[in-house]
Amino acid sequence: MDIFAPCFAYHEPALVKAAGIYPYFHTLSASEGPVVTIEGRRVVMLGSNNYLSLTHHPDVLRAAHEAIDRYGTSCTGSRFLNGNLDLHETLETELAEFTGKEAALIFSSGFLANLGAVGLLGTGSDVTLFSADENHASLIDGARMARCRRARIYHDIDDLARQLAHQPAWPNALVVTDGVFSMTGRVANLKAIVDLKKQYGFRLYLDDAHGFGVLGPNGRGTAASQGVSQDIDVAFGTFSKAFASVGGFLAGEAPVIDYMRHKVRTLIFSAALPPSCAAAALAALRLMKRDGALFDELRSKVEFFRQGVNAIGYHTLNSTTPIVPLFVGSETMAFKMCREALEMGIFTTPAIYPAVPMGHALIRTSVMRGHTHDHLQTALDVLAELKKRYPVPDVDPDTLPVAAEMDFAQYLQSQP
Ligand SMILES: Cc1ncc(COP(=O)(O)O)c(C=O)c1O
Missing domain, CATH: 3.40.640.10 (Type I PLP-dependent aspartate aminotransferase-like (Major domain))
Structure with missing residues (x-):
């Protein structure tokens, strides 16, 4: 067998793209740090590790x-x-x-x-x-x-x-x-x-x-x-x-x-x-x-955002850092929510197996010092809207079993 056979048999990304929910390799054409340009639109960057906004x-x-x-x-x-x-x-x-x-x-x-x-x-x-x-x-x-x-x-x-x-x-x-x-x-x-x-x-x-x-x-x-x-x-x-x-x-x-x-x-x-x-x-x-004030500014932005997200009803895995994970569970749901968040002006990233256990998908958000309260409030409004659209479980993820497989296969098969 050709050792490159797995490459030619690998179709998942194409299927996920065809379903309109592919969340990887987004093309950024400009960046101001907390705001980036994607697909010709300026969106709030809520998925970066630029914690102190020093870029x-x-x-x-x-x-x-x-x-x-x-x-x-x-x-x-x-x-x-x-x-x-x-x-x-x-x-x-x-x-x-x-x-x-x-x-x-x-x-x-x-x-x-x-x-x-x-x-x-x-x-x-x-x-x-x-x-x-x-x-x-x-x-x-x-x-x-x-x-x-x-x-x-x-x-x-x-x-x-x-x-x-x-x-x-x-x-x-x-x-x-x-x-x-x-x-x-x-x-x-x-x-x-x-x-x-x-x-x-x-x-x-x-x-x-x-x-x-x-x-x-x-x-x-x-x-x-x-x-x-x-x-x-x-x-x-x-x-x-x-x-x-x-x-x-x-x-x-x-x-x-x-x-x-x-x-x-x-x-x-x-x-x-x-x-x-x-x-x-x-x-x-x-x-x-x-400049110790850099850290105070970051902390106050993180606190504002985390409280907002908790008030909406997402489970944030008790994180106390600028990484604020939103527990979603279903991989397909995480991909769809990230896509819709982007359409509403917020860049977030899904985290699925093997980065997290199967069936424990997250939307990983992260706060940076350069976010204004307006940026963060816009993000909270988008996340509140998504919470209305999707049945996000509000339970401690540690109490949920690890799934045997990701739920993509079924979803992709159901696509026309
Ligand atoms: C915990 C951890 N360790 C190591 C790395 C690798 O760092 P670098 O981006 O410098 O290759 C990363 C980056 O994603 C990370 O998150």
């Missing part, structure tokens, strides 16, 4: 322009051999200070950082890697690359405690978790994980893509917000969210970072972070450090 901040724009003037558009090679800039090193020094760690290491994407670092640190036939079930794909793939024993942590700290209790100490274990889970906005109980770490002696790797720049004093992250930064062995962050750029970083003890600087293949064999991206991330970082 259009004058300091960040200026820094990116100046970096292009000074270094050009690309490093055209890996940092290891020929693309290491003073700008990269300055960013690393300031990130180490920001995270309270001895050293930091930047990558050209967060996915590459997680893939390479978890793949390297977790490797060993005597290593056990405990990974939270809601973890980001880059951690899951890193764990797959690490040829080790893998164990899944189901949803809460009790499950980790139960699994660890099988032996008295775990010096060969790495626990890997997101700080803020990216679909549900749920915050990991790092304090409890650190208590277990003290008892069992494992190493702790934290992906705080959605926590850095959002939670903790001046955005110092989920661990800082729970007072446990010093107990995180490796902290990961991305520049593709609050840092208004692209790229990723790791922070930890100097020998650990130095080891990774020379061993992680996704760093050594991949081109360096472009100068404009490094400069934008550095400018964003400096803004975070000096």
Whole structure:
């Protein structure tokens, strides 16, 4: 059989497009941050990770322009051999200070950082890697690359405690978790994980893509917000969210970072972070450090929106972060609602299996600092209208069973 046969037999996207509810790869022709242009219309962007709205901040724009003037558009090679800039090193020094760690290491994407670092640190036939079930794909793939024993942590700290209790100490274990889970906005109980770490002696790797720049004093992250930064062995962050750029970083003890600087293949064999991206991330970082009001503004917008959504009657999975998930259940319903929201001027994204359990589809909304109250009120009006049109279950999703299959197949078959 032709190994490309699955490609030629893959028709789902075409069917979903024909049904008029395809929600992916929307073409944006302009962006002002909180408002974007799609299909020739300006719509409120309620599906981005631009939490602090720094993508259009004058300091960040200026820094990116100046970096292009000074270094050009690309490093055209890996940092290891020929693309290491003073700008990269300055960013690393300031990130180490920001995270309270001895050293930091930047990558050209967060996915590459997680893939390479978890793949390297977790490797060993005597290593056990405990990974939270809601973890980001880059951690899951890193764990797959690490040829080790893998164990899944189901949803809460009790499950980790139960699994660890099988032996008295775990010096060969790495626990890997997101700080803020990216679909549900749920915050990991790092304090409890650190208590277990003290008892069992494992190493702790934290992906705080959605926590850095959002939670903790001046955005110092989920661990800082729970007072446990010093107990995180490796902290990961991305520049593709609050840092208004692209790229990723790791922070930890100097020998650990130095080891990774020379061993992680996704760093050594991949081109360096472009100068404009490094400069934008550095400018964003400096803004975070000096302007605490950014976080107050974000918090007040999030509070306004969350209260509005709860008042309409959506279940928001008790999220306390700018990620406000709306539980819908049916995948088809989530797609239809996102399509109709877009027609009414609001950009949202559906989250379906495997990002969430089957039959537990969400509409993922996220608030940014630059949203005005008018933007958010418009979004609430649209969501209230959708709640009238669709039978959205107002129950705790944890009480609902996981479905055996997605409900698309039936829906698509019913289409003319
Ligand atoms: C939790 C989490 N980790 C890692 C990543 C990967 O980051 P990047 O966009 O820098 O590749 C993301 C981005 O989607 C994420 O949400």
